[in-house]
Amino acid sequence: MRYAVLGTGIVGRTLAARLDALGHEVVVGTRDAAATRARTEPDRMGTAPYARWEAEHPRVRLASFAQAAAEAQVVLAALDGQSALTALHAAGADALAGKVLIDVSNPLDFSAGFPPRFDPVDTDSLGEQVQRAFPDARVVKSLNTVNCEVMVDPARIPGAHSIFVCGNDPEAKKSVSALLAEFGWPAAEIVDLGGIEAARGTEMLVRLWLTMMGRFGTADVNIRVVKAP
Numbered sequence: 710m711r712y713a714v715l716g717t718g719i720v721g722r723t724l725a726a727r728l729d730a731l732g733h734e735v736v737v738g739t740r741d742a743a744a745t746r747a748r749t750e751p752d753r754m755g756t757a758p759y760a761r762w763e764a765e766h767p768r769v770r771l772a773s774f775a776q777a778a779a780e781a782q783v784v785l786a787a788l789d790g791q792s793a794l795t796a797l798h799a800a801g802a803d804a805l806a807g808k809v810l811i812d813v814s815n816p817l818d819f820s821a822g823f824p825p826r827f828d829p830v831d832t833d834s835l836g837e838q839v840q841r842a843f844p845d846a847r848v849v850k851s852l853n854t855v856n857c858e859v860m861v862d863p864a865r866i867p868g869a870h871s872i873f874v875c876g877n878d879p880e881a882k883k884s885v886s887a888l889l890a891e892f893g894w895p896a897a898e899i900v901d902l903g904g905i906e907a908a909r910g911t912e913m914l915v916r917l918w919l920t921m922m923g924r925f926g927t928a929d930v931n932i933r934v935v936k937a938p
């Protein structure tokens with residue numbers, strides 16, 4: 710499969726590396742490939758400059774958002790939450806039309822420092838905004854509720870724990886569930902929450918996740934959904 714991972718931060722890199730290791734063709738999307746390669750400082754999460762990572766992952770190509778999305782069969786958005794729509798508009802509605810678009814971004818606003826605020830929140834979600842802005846894309850919100858290392862290697866956390874999918878296209882959710890299985894998520898722990906409006910809940914869950922990370926001192930933390938049969 711040909712994947713575009715839109716996003717050069719730690720999440721995009723982690724997803725791209727895992728997809729590459731699984732034998733997929735991967736293009737990472739960025740605003741300006743030359744500018745991204747020329748960076749010498751870590752990003753705000755302390756992630757090392759992209760060029761260093763690129764040297765260790767020679768099969769993963771870097772391209773503009775538009776070029777990456779145009780070439781791909783499936784697109785993952787691992788974007789700064791406040792800029793995700795801008796980046797996806799740069800990718801272009803035509804390039805996204807008809808494709809599964811997996812949105813792992815969270816609408817975090819760091820403008821007032823840490824902890825971040827959420828915008829949108831409660832009455833709307835980034836997942837819904839993306840689906841509204843790109844009605845021909847098959848948007849599935851997933852993976853945004855766990856740390857990126859856990860996204861691609863759920864066994865980092867022992868025992869059963871849950872991962873969510875939501876979106877308006879049942880076939881798109883099926884194909885995302887298949888990708889989650891490739892990453893190592895057991896079918897029984899993939900929880901389909903329904904339409905894309907469920908992204909309101911999964912995005913707000915990140916508030917709880919941040920609290921748990923602080924409380925337990927590890928990013929290898931998740932929750933499990935348990936219900937009566």
Ligand SMILES: NC(=O)c1ccc[n+]([C@@H]2O[C@H](COP(=O)([O-])OP(=O)(O)OC[C@H]3O[C@@H](n4cnc5c(N)ncnc54)[C@H](OP(=O)(O)O)[C@@H]3O)[C@@H](O)[C@H]2O)c1
Pocket residue numbers: 715716717718719720721738739740741745752754787788789790792793795796813814815816817852853854855856857858
């Ligand atoms: N850290 C985790 O484990 C984790 C877990 C779950 C979800 N998430 C979510 O995953 C997403 C990615 O996180 P991250 O830390 O890897 O990266 P990030 O710093 O949140 O986002 C990096 C990407 O956003 C793009 N971007 C930034 N400002 C932009 C602008 N003004 N216009 C267009 N694009 C812009 C950057 O483009 P350039 O490439 O051009 O710089 C880059 O590709 C976030 O929404 C985060 O909340 C993170």
